[in-house]
Amino acid sequence: MAKELIIVESPAKVKTIKKFLGSAYAVEASVGHVRDLPTKTLGVDEKKDFAPQYQIIQGKQKVVSKLREAAAKASRIYLAPDPDREGEAIAWHVAELLKAEDRPIHRIFFNEITAKAVREALTHPREIDEKLFLSQQARRILDRLVGYKVSPLLWKKVKRGISAGRVQSVALRLVVEREKERQAFVPEEYWVFKALLAAAEPPVFEAELWKVAGKKPVIGDGETAATLRDAILKSPFAVTAVAEKERAKSPPPPYITSTLQQAANQRLGFTAKRTMGAAQRLYEGVELGERGTVALITYMRTDSVRIADEARQAAKDFIVDTLGPEFYPAKARYFKTKASAQDAHEAIRPVDPAVTPDDVRSFLPREQYALYKLIWERFLASQMAEARFWDTTAEISAGTALFRAKGQRLIFPGYLKVYGMEAGDEAKTLPPLAQGQPLTLAELKTDQKFTQPPPRYTEASLVRELEEKGIGRPSTYAAIISTLIDREYAKLEEKHFVPSELGTTVADLLIDHFATIMDVGFTAGMEAALDEVAEGQRDWVALLKDFTDGFYPALDKASEDMAAVKAGKETGLVCDKCGQPMVIKFGRMGEFLACSGYPDCKNTSNFTRTPDGGIELVARQADEPVVMGKCPDCGKDLVLKKSRTGSRFVACSGYPACKHAEPFKTGVKCPREGCGGELVEKSSKRGKVFYSCDRYPQCDYAVWDWPVAEPCPKCGSGILVKKRTQARGEHLACPEKSCRYVRSLDGGETEEQ
Numbered sequence: 146m147a148k149e150l151i152i153v154e155s156p157a158k159v160k161t162i163k164k165f166l167g168s169a170y171a172v173e174a175s176v177g178h179v180r181d182l183p184t185k186t187l188g189v190d191e192k193k194d195f196a197p198q199y200q201i202i203q204g205k206q207k208v209v210s211k212l213r214e215a216a217a218k219a220s221r222i223y224l225a226p227d228p229d230r231e232g233e234a235i236a237w238h239v240a241e242l243l244k245a246e247d248r249p250i251h252r253i254f255f256n257e258i259t260a261k262a263v264r265e266a267l268t269h270p271r272e273i274d275e276k277l278f279l280s281q282q283a284r285r286i287l288d289r290l291v292g293y294k295v296s297p298l299l300w301k302k303v304k305r306g307i308s309a310g311r312v313q314s315v316a317l318r319l320v321v322e323r324e325k326e327r328q329a330f331v332p333e334e335y336w337v338f339k340a341l342l343a344a345a346e347p348p349v350f351e352a353e354l355w356k357v358a359g360k361k362p363v364i365g366d367g368e369t370a371a372t373l374r375d376a377i378l379k380s381p382f383a384v385t386a387v388a389e390k391e392r393a394k395s396p397p398p399p400y401i402t403s404t405l406q407q408a409a410n411q412r413l414g415f416t417a418k419r420t421m422g423a424a425q426r427l428y429e430g431v432e433l434g435e436r437g438t439v440a441l442i443t444y445m446r447t448d449s450v451r452i453a454d455e456a457r458q459a460a461k462d463f464i465v466d467t468l469g470p471e472f473y474p475a476k477a478r479y480f481k482t483k484a485s486a487q488d489a490h491e492a493i494r495p496v497d498p499a500v501t502p503d504d505v506r507s508f509l510p511r512e513q514y515a516l517y518k519l520i521w522e523r524f525l526a527s528q529m530a531e532a533r534f535w536d537t538t539a540e541i542s543a544g545t546a547l548f549r550a551k552g553q554r555l556i557f558p559g560y561l562k563v564y565g566m567e568a569g570d571e572a573k574t575l576p577p578l579a580q581g582q583p584l585t586l587a588e589l590k591t592d593q594k595f596t597q598p599p600p601r602y603t604e605a606s607l608v609r610e611l612e613e614k615g616i617g618r619p620s621t622y623a624a625i626i627s628t629l630i631d632r633e634y635a636k637l638e639e640k641h642f643v644p645s646e647l648g649t650t651v652a653d654l655l656i657d658h659f660a661t662i663m664d665v666g667f668t669a670g671m672e673a674a675l676d677e678v679a680e681g682q683r684d685w686v687a688l689l690k691d692f693t694d695g696f697y698p699a700l701d702k703a704s705e706d707m708a709a710v711k712a713g714k715e716t717g718l719v720c721d722k723c724g725q726p727m728v729i730k731f732g733r734m735g736e737f738l739a740c741s742g743y744p745d746c747k748n749t750s751n752f753t754r755t756p757d758g759g760i761e762l763v764a765r766q767a768d769e770p771v772v773m774g775k776c777p778d779c780g781k782d783l784v785l786k787k788s789r790t791g792s793r794f795v796a797c798s799g800y801p802a803c804k805h806a807e808p809f810k811t812g813v814k815c816p817r818e819g820c821g822g823e824l825v826e827k828s829s830k831r832g833k834v835f836y837s838c839d840r841y842p843q844c845d846y847a848v849w850d851w852p853v854a855e856p857c858p859k860c861g862s863g864i865l866v867k868k869r870t871q872a873r874g875e876h877l878a879c880p881e882k883s884c885r886y887v888r889s890l891d892g893g894e895t896e897e898q
Contacts, residue, residue, distance in 0.1 A: 150219035154226045161430030161438045165260035173215050179205050180238040187293050194686045195286050204882030216246040228254035229446050234281040236273050257496045258440035280679035302709045304731040312617045313628045315668045320635050321644045321652040328758035330598035336364040341588040344576040352541050352548035380544030382584040388538045393531045396560035398450040398480035399492035399524045402619030403612040410605040413515050417623035423516045433508045446620040447490040450480040460528040463498045474530045494524040526564035533557040539578050601641035615669030646736045658703035661695050722748045733791045733832050779803040792828035813852040816863025820844045824852050848880045860884035
């Protein structure tokens with residue numbers, strides 16, 4: 146008897162769903178997207194209403210063949226990719242590929258991967274939401290038009306191989322403009338006065354200067370500070386007013402995508418990409434010993450704080466049973482989702498609150514455990530009673546100066562019992578104080594300070610800024626941030642974004658010539674317009690025509706007017722060897738200063754930017770040659786060299802008398818069966834390094850990342866590759882696109898992307 150077929154995105158979900166559906170259904174995975182626009186051409190027919198030219202993604206042919214075989218044997222097909230815009234697009238493309246099998250095709254989705262949720266979805270199948278798919282398609286084509294038409298312009302004017310992105314470029318603008326604010330900032334001096342005071346009973350406490358002669362103090366120099374200090378020291382201290390009251394503090398709502406990314410960055414030091422990767426695995430299911438594969442959290446791409454009634458009841462039961470009824474509020478908690486949010490999914494929460502972090506700690510890798518703990522604690526806290534504090538505020542006079550001291554005492558922890566104390570919640574106890582009571586000055590502290598420039602963005606603060614300004618969607622933030630780093634438009638210094646010279650140059654050029662697409666308000670408006678497409682209130686083709694009506698003329702004008710900086714960006718500095726202008730150049734190995742008189746003058750130098758934006762020279766150090774052995778032709782040293790396109794090779798130090806040269810060998814045999822070659826380092830015309838078989842053209846095997854002589858334990862590929870990403874750092878991965886095996890270098894984690 147033919148089985149009904151369920152198609153999900155991830156192989157990890159296959160295992161989880163098969164566990165509780167058993168043999169009643171066949172379950173297969175699309176392993177993400179199966180079709181997309183072509184990689185080497187625009188793939189959009191601009192003259193025919195932007196008709197996309199989709200094709201099967203390279204490396205996905207085997208996956209598609211497997212899905213077709215399974216569909217041919219099935220009585221009915223249920224498409225169950227993730228419940229969002231991208232998931233709807235995956236479902237649409239899979240349906241297009243399988244419609245020739247002539248089987249009934251339905252769309253199902255679930256917010257959590259549990260037996261109840263999946264069975265409920267199967268009993269209420271739907272049609273594919275074409276409006277949601279068209280919204281995703283419009284976004285994809287918008288991004289393709291900007292990327293494929295602006296990027297070549299930047300190659301011509303700035304540096305080959307760089308890129309522009311519709312949303313990424315606006316995020317870059319925020320980072321660059323914050324840096325310029327910092328460079329233009331002029332610090333102002335101010336002084337802070339704090340009095341260490343003693344009353345009749347301990348403890349000694351601290352009060353801060355609040356007012357002078359009834360006004361906010363303005364102390365901008367040492368002379369003014371000294372005069373005020375002398376006056377205060379001559380005056381007696383006395384309590385002029387005491388106010389005491391009870392204060393309640395309510396818990397925060399459960400996490401949404403953006404707030405989870407912010408909290409994971411602030412509390413755990415995770416990048417947005419790392420957070421989403423760990424959350425994906427918690428959502429799809431993890432091995433929990435005798436329990437088998439269990440999904441631990443609900444869907445992690447959401448901007449709604451709504452939770453299901455049964456989840457609210459489960460939280461209540463856990464809180465009352467384990468902590469006591471006093472830790473549950475008098476009324477159940479409901480949080481209001483902001484008007485601009487898409488309310489299709491619940492907030493991010495544990496599937497079962499009774500599964501505590503301690504229950505799963507021994508089964509989870511460190512980062513998954515830490516993230517689950519974060520999500521679990523936030524959700525439980527969101528349903529708990531408020532914390533209560535006893536606040537005391539005392540006003541203390543000393544002549545014309547008025548100081549203020551604040552104290553607080555925790556009366557009842559409420560949700561803080563689970564969530565932990567937050568900044569400002571620490572106990573600050575004041576001694577008993579009464580109006581008119583004299584106080585003894587133990588010490589008067591006067592500190593000179595200076596106003597600080599606006600801080601650089603961290604991942605958390607950049608995500609918050611993107612969300613507040615309506616740029617992109619929470620599900621795209623991780624990719625936006627990774628792109629800024631990967632394109633070398635910015636780097637992270639002590640967890641803060643610092644734009645590179647390249648990033649600043651690109652942002653400035655795009656702002657000058659593409660004011661509309663670089664405008665924060667326009668980008669936010671485009672997000673709203675795409676939402677309208679998803680809701681059926683706007684036609685996707687009309688949206689694209691409106692966009693290109695302004696974009697195409699701007700593109701034509703920029704092609705003519707955009708200044709070329711490929712020959713060098715002006716600096717105002719002169720060469721100390723020949724007196725000609727020094728310029729900033731963007732080379733394969735990064736940014737450097739060079740004499741504009743090249744090739745007559747070959748003076749170069751590294752440089753850094755000073756806090757005010759000035760250029761500071763850093764001397765370039767000559768590298769000692771790396772000796773790789775002896776030349777087989779003449780006996781001189783073989784040394785490591787670099788080609789003009791970036792790859793390494795080995796050549797005789799006796800060049801040009803001896804022209805012996807050979808490729809840089811990796812020591813890894815070509816994994817193609819029966820080849821017998823070895824993988825060597827090469828580089829493309831665009832300067833991208835790759836590793837290919839030394840028997841080319843007889844064998845065309847190649848990978849982009851450093852090969853490791855270890856077979857893939859999942860698919861059997863002959864090698865793994867070593868990769869480095871902002872999210873994971875350095876790790877091993879399978880080079881086969883249809884296989885998503887990943888392993889950290891310490892061997893502590895094995896995971897599927």
